[in-house]
Amino acid sequence: MKILGMVCSFRKMGNTEIAVKAGLTGAQEAGAYVAMMRLTDYKIEPCRGCMTCVFKKAPCPIQDQAHQVYNTLLEYDGLILGAPTYILGPTGLLKTLLDRGMGFMYGYGRRLEGRPALSMATAGIPGWETYALPLNALFLRALGYTIVDQFMVYGQGPGEAVYHQETLERAREKGRAMVEQISQGKVEYLGEEGPTSCPYCHNSLLLLGSSATVKCPNCGIVGNIKTTAKGISVEWAPTPDRWTEEEVIRHFEYQVLPSGPKFIERRREIRERTAPFRQFSPPSPGKE
Numbered sequence: 001m002k003i004l005g006m007v008c009s010f011r012k013m014g015n016t017e018i019a020v021k022a023g024l025t026g027a028q029e030a031g032a033y034v035a036m037m038r039l040t041d042y043k044i045e046p047c048r049g050c051m052t053c054v055f056k057k058a059p060c061p062i063q064d065q066a067h068q069v070y071n072t073l074l075e076y077d078g079l080i081l082g083a084p085t086y087i088l089g090p091t092g093l094l095k096t097l098l099d100r101g102m103g104f105m106y107g108y109g110r111r112l113e114g115r116p117a118l119s120m121a122t123a124g125i126p127g128w129e130t131y132a133l134p135l136n137a138l139f140l141r142a143l144g145y146t147i148v149d150q151f152m153v154y155g156q157g158p159g160e161a162v163y164h165q166e167t168l169e170r171a172r173e174k175g176r177a178m179v180e181q182i183s184q185g186k187v188e189y190l191g192e193e194g195p196t197s198c199p200y201c202h203n204s205l206l207l208l209g210s211s212a213t214v215k216c217p218n219c220g221i222v223g224n225i226k227t228t229a230k231g232i233s234v235e236w237a238p239t240p241d242r243w244t245e246e247e248v249i250r251h252f253e254y255q256v257l258p259s260g261p262k263f264i265e266r267r268r269e270i271r272e273r274t275a276p277f278r279q280f281s282p283p284s285p286g287k288e
């Protein structure tokens with residue numbers, strides 16, 4: 001069994017590396033072969049929106065190292081993800097990688113489906129990490145991983161995470177648990193569930209709708225807010241989780257693929273109607 005650690009921070013021996021290594025230690029203790037990838041060691045360009053991966057179900061034509069990163073993910077039975085919080089959310093590197101992963105989400109099949117992942121986000125200041133875990137969860141769920149646990153690891157200066165031994169111990173314990181879950185063929189969430197957490201990504205960052213309804217922005221499921229003696233809770237309606245294999249395929253086949261022929265049919269009209277925008281070319285600062 002092989003477990004991969006993915007460090008999304010540039011800082012060597014920073015808090016993210018420490019958190020990921022704590023998780024990998026547990027996985028190794030449970031008998032797994034472990035390896036650690038620093039995402040900053042790979043050249044990953046932004047997606048160019050050509051849609052080759054979806055419309056042609058072909059590999060992305062950009063010749064960089066995103067392919068190598070995804071092929072590495074495929075080689076490992078589980079993932080320990082660590083991303084630093086930059087301006088309230090994970091570093092953009094993670095989103096850049098995810099945008100390049102649409103082929104894995106649909107084009108070449110969801111080959112990461114059901115593999116376990118431990119998600120950790122590092123941050124300097126409690127309360128300044130709103131999108132960190134929810135966006136880590138988006139990365140993982142979009143690629144088909146099942147989250148085993150997710151939590152913050154605090155530390156401002158590089159290495160200061162060592163002052164949070166309990167959290168590092170949690171990482172180690174969950175690294176170990178992940179390996180045991182794979183051996184037993186039962187991968188499931190072991191973290192704390194709050195009364196308002198989404199049952200799929202397990203986050204409580206929710207969109208508030210009218211008439212006391214909420215929606216999980218990651219998973220798309222909806223629910224009703226209930227007031228109980230203990231406070232509020234969410235009663236989730238049986239709406240589909242958008243990241244199941246079935247829903248992902250449905251999304252691409254019924255919502256994305258038909259946009260291709262529709263665009264071709266309207267191409268001439270679009271060209272005519274976009275003429276004023278083509279003719280208007282403001283200067284690009286520094287590029288004239």
Ligand SMILES: Cc1cc2nc3c(=O)[nH]c(=O)nc-3n(C[C@H](O)[C@H](O)[C@H](O)COP(=O)(O)O)c2cc1C
Pocket residue numbers: 009010011013014015016017084085086087088089122123124125126128129154155156157158159
């Ligand atoms: C550009 C930048 C933005 C940051 N923004 C936040 C933030 O919004 N909230 C926070 O709590 N910490 C923030 N931090 C602090 C880091 O999240 C923190 O130092 C973390 O431990 C870094 O992980 P590392 O040591 O693995 O690089 C920021 C750091 C940098 C460099």
